[in-house]
Amino acid sequence: MTLALSTRFILSRRTSSRPVDLPYRTHVVREVCNAGCQPPGLDIADQFLKAGGPVPAGAKTVGRWHTPGSTLGWHLIEAGDLTLVAEHVADWADLLEIDVYPVIEDAEAGAAAKKAFGK
Numbered sequence: 001m002t003l004a005l006s007t008r009f010i011l012s013r014r015t016s017s018r019p020v021d022l023p024y025r026t027h028v029v030r031e032v033c034n035a036g037c038q039p040p041g042l043d044i045a046d047q048f049l050k051a052g053g054p055v056p057a058g059a060k061t062v063g064r065w066h067t068p069g070s071t072l073g074w075h076l077i078e079a080g081d082l083t084l085v086a087e088h089v090a091d092w093a094d095l096l097e098i099d100v101y102p103v104i105e106d107a108e109a110g111a112a113a114k115k116a117f118g119k
Helices: 044-051 082-092 106-117
Strands: 007-009 025-033 059-066 072-079 096-103
Touching: 025 082, 059 082, 072 082, 082 096
Parallel strands: 007 096
Antiparallel strands: 025 072, 025 096, 059 072
């Protein structure tokens, strides 16, 4: 699978090498229309409203948020396998500039900080 150059995955070494011990990991997907977002004859809003931008089987959309009056949005996806997120991103890579951020909850971040700083 080849992703468009406008697609960027931002993953830290520490985050991407964590063992998967939960059924799902949470990923924040930041999306913004790129310069080619509205090619002639294509209405991205209609395309999104018809299909809804579904994620692949095995992944789950937790929610989507959009900044009114702009082309900026966030998509919260739970997936135990990051390749499922990559599949979803590839579906929109020709129209959107996308960043993917695997995230952890406060308790996990606190435990990691405690381990890292020995306190």
